Amino acid sequence: MIQLPVIAANRLCIDYKLDKQWVNAINGVSLVINPFETHGLVGESGSGKSTLALALMRYMADNARIESGEVLFYGENLLLKSDSEMRRIWGRQMSLVPQDPLASLNPAYTIGEQIAEITRLHEGLSRPAARQRAVEMLERVRIADPEAVARKYPHQLSGGMQQRVNIAMALSTQPKLLVLDEPTTALDVTTEAVILDLFRSLIQENRGAALYVSHNLGVIAQMCDRVTVLYAGEVMACAPVDELYANPLHPYTISLLASIPRPLPGHETRLPTIPGVAPSLAERPRGCVFAPRCPVALQQCFDEKPPLEETGPGRLVKCHRWREIADGTLPVETPHEPPAAQWPALPGEAHVLNVEGLSKRYGSRTLFSRVAGDESRFVQAVDGVTMRVRARSTLGLVGESGSGKTTLARCIVGLETADEGRILLLDVMIPNMLRRRSRAFLRELQMVFQNPNDTLNPYQTVGQALERTIRRLKTEPLTPERIQARVIDLLAAVRLTPDYAGRYPAELSGGEKQRVAIARAFAANPALVVADEPTSALDVSVQAVILNLLKDLRAREGASYLVISHDLAAIAYLADWIAVMYLGQIVEEGSTEQVYSAPSHPYTEALLSAIPAPDPRIKQGNVRLEGEVPSAAHIPCGCRFHTRCPRKIGAICEQEEPPWREAGSGHRIRCHIPIEDLIVLQNSAP
Amino acid sequence: MLRYIIRRILLLIVTMFITSAIIFALTQLVPGDVARLILGREASPEALEQFRAEFGLNDPAPVQYANWLMKFVTGDWGRSFTGTQGPVRPLVTDRISNSLRLTLMTLVIAIPASVLLGIAAALRENTWVDSAISLLSLSVVGLPEFVTGLVLINGIALGARALGLPATSTVPDNTLADWIRQLILPAITATFVLIGYVSRLTRAGVLDELKKPYVRTAILKGLPRRQVIFKHVLRNALLPTITVIAISFGWLIGGLVVIENVYNYPGLGALMVEAVKQKNLFVLQAVVMVTIFFFALANLTADVLYAVLNPRIRLE
């Protein structure tokens, strides 16, 4: 007997209402998920992956409608079922683990009550029995004190715990289909690694099928058996995970995999990029949706939509040229811009920036709270940081949220005023307060911000924004013609044509906005550009363009960078030097090669171990951090990492601040464990 | 939780200090010569001087304020300049319960009506029900109380008379029938003050909640729609409505001033307008201070209620 697939979508079309106009978000998607399979659905933002995932549960947003097609759940068409029939399936046979763990829980009810609700409804359990089951479920998701957590409200838990609650809820009826919609995107990388481990074992225990939706090719590689690649609402390829990553057949998959920055090697090479942006849903290309960005597109690709063809057992590809790609006669090479000429390296140890003993604390020390007798709670965001940025180099500052890395950067550029410490720019001490800094200092120190959507004033054209910056920071009087010429020059440097000067930010894509922001930072030849997570809000294919651009501009303008990131892979591509921050202090610094290989600080080790590699053959490391980052209001005594450190050696870690230990030229680790021991420990780890 | 409430109470005290200073400044400092204001243009210099001495008007402003506040807190609210010339306090306290009765009657009608309208509009978003409710609330907001009041008295007069409803309201005795008879028309008029604002914000609150991911979680649990709405959505959506009602209380007070005049109802509002017209300074101060106190108390109650019902604050 042939086993029925758990879910099979047939030529599914879904429309979305955008500004009173229906646009096609999902266009003829077919997808099969078999029993016991974890199926990955990967795509960039706007590809329609979440819409599709929810549609497979027959759940539609208010502004979406299913145009045509069918969704078969064990052979029954869900689209023909009434809401009340669906209510017997939802929660009992299929469940969702959502993207936003906190917002997906009702703030007004306790955890226990929210989990119990499901079994009371579907299994008719009494209130105490359901309650007991809820506690058991919490235990199954490895929550240490399930009784206590069941009595808590969602806001009292950390993000990782909230997501455990969501999965406990989803699994409490042993559903046949589990849909996980970007379930770890909101979490820090070390927490993500722990949750991914948990998901893996729970999915296996549940013995149902799972659909795992993510934009992250690394997570998909680590989690799934089979993968479907979605682009602009169409399936580009579907294959077993090993084959998809080892032997991709679609030009989109090939380019996408190539454009991911990987931690070492590849430090000197440039990232291949995918030109252009995904088509807007309203103007879907007539032929292949990927053709306008495809490096090997033929005229046929623009005229005629390719069919989704079976290329082997369980392998589908939607490309006119897959045969040529498969037999190796058509190499898919994404465009390479030649790197700009390099400035000669400066002799010796010249520093652009020296930071000495910089501290910043925030307190609820407002006037009113003092009058009202509120106790002052200080948060020590940055605690005595000393570091330097070498001339014409890039320092990467890495750490998880709450590490103080952004505060440190903001203190350096002056957006926050440091409480203590000195900042030396080009060996000259500059005031900590922005208002006291002279124009000469402002010129040398510029910043690129994280969020491309508020980095440009929506009411000013790109040209106005650049002009104003040039005019404010110029070193000599400039005629209007010279300023305009400089605007065009800057736009060219970030690979934008001159007519972008007349556009408003609303007319630019996220990547384009970030390019303008970079141009603005370079308007007056700064010595140091601070970039705060410059690519974290962008898609992988756009991220590669920005990373290349940053590298080129540094070479062209002879500037230095301080780049802040939580993404150790992206930063490895960009940085020559790395500093790792934890709870307001730097715990390790050195060259990129030094930091990314043993010996490392135990925290760095855990960070590296947590990276999900975009290759199913490379398994994630197995060093995991327990617990949560302590609040900066209650910093642990001794080594501030001891509460989570997997290599803690004893009482000394809890009592004494660890010393800096030299591990070779410029490589320092702040740990009680001697360097030699660290090397032994970390090299013996599997 | 306790800290939250203590903070709120401290905040109330600070606010009362500042507002009392504002009221004092507006009534005794801004007009310039209070003595002449009260005694009139023809008063002799001796009389003026005697008045100033008696009320300490020659002292510096902060001293005057401190004395005034001290006396006010200890219950000495001054003397009325008109009518009986008697002390202000009984004059004002008598009226407090009258106004509170009218307020109570209004809230009993207004809160359920406007909250239900708001919920209905949200659950039927973008249908004719929604449009009708939104048009109604927009028009009602636009109608001054004296217009709606007069419509109720005169326009519906025939029907109202038939029901035995009076055009001028007196203080009801303690039977339900009399409460309804005397207060129903003014309370309905006052309801119009609140209904547009409260229903509109309730609608917005429910719509906000409906968009949140936890609603999707509830639906995908397989819960019946009724349970999704009542147990999950409204439990959260109605929390902000508490604050909205407290804020709109301020409007209600303004509205009641006009309404008491329309219906000739002997409440604080009527007394206040009288005091303004007669430049009866101490009565005016007392009425305003008492009203502000009750308004602040209502806000405090709302804050506490909000905190009790909201685990995020309760368990802070």
Added chain:
Amino acid sequence: MTDASLTPQSPPYLPRLKRYARALVGMLQQFRARPLTLLGAAIVALFLLLAIIGPHIAPYPYDAIIRGAARLPPSPQHPFGTDRLGRDVFSRVLWGAREIIAIPGLATGIAVFLGTCLGMFLGYIGGWVDEIISRVLDSLLSIPALLLALVMLGTIGPSPVGIVIVIVLLYIPIVTRVIRSATLNIRSSGYIEAARLRGEPVVYILFREILPGVLPALAVEGALRFSYAIFLTASLGFLGLGVQPPSPDWGRMVNEARESYARTPWALWFPAGAIAALVIGVNLLADGLRRIFRYEGQV
């Protein structure tokens, strides 16, 4: 990169006028798609017109007592009838339009201007200055508006200038609070921080970087304030604390007509209807602006 699709020879700076024109056309289309907003705009326009030309087309002076014409019902001669003294209600309503629009309009304008400046300043600088001033303004807001108006009018005495001052003082805290919170949303944006990093003076940041962003809030708030100001002015008139006789104040006309309602109901309904129509018109317009700008701030 979309370089290929662009025409490199196109001029770097597209004509700005064309963009503004396009934005304007877009907004007018938004209006057209909302009949209720259009209705509101039409009502407001009509009353504005009346305020300007009303006194010139009024058949009688506002205080003219027509002999032997007391208590006449509406007729072609007296479209709104005459009151118990024999004054033409139509003429009085026309004359009154000017004050009921000019006083709230002027007051709202001043309050919105001052409140915007103060709100942007407080929202941008923050710190203890913001905290103290905001606390005082919040306390002012904790006094019900009509009460404060009565107290102030009780001391400075009822006059057009007095009412303007009262409304301005009442609305500055409200406008300040709305604009302050709109500013707070913008303050942490990257483009404000970029301006700070190039050393822009505070005045530039407030008026060039922040102001355009709070304009939607400003437009909606201005329209709402205007409607409440009309409401308040009319209520004060009704209580006998507005513009003093014999000049025609709609609120006072309603109050005066109450006593003789049984015999001249029209003397009450026409001014009352005019107030209602004007306020509803402004409200519809404000609501439409709120939807067009997708402004979700406090109402």
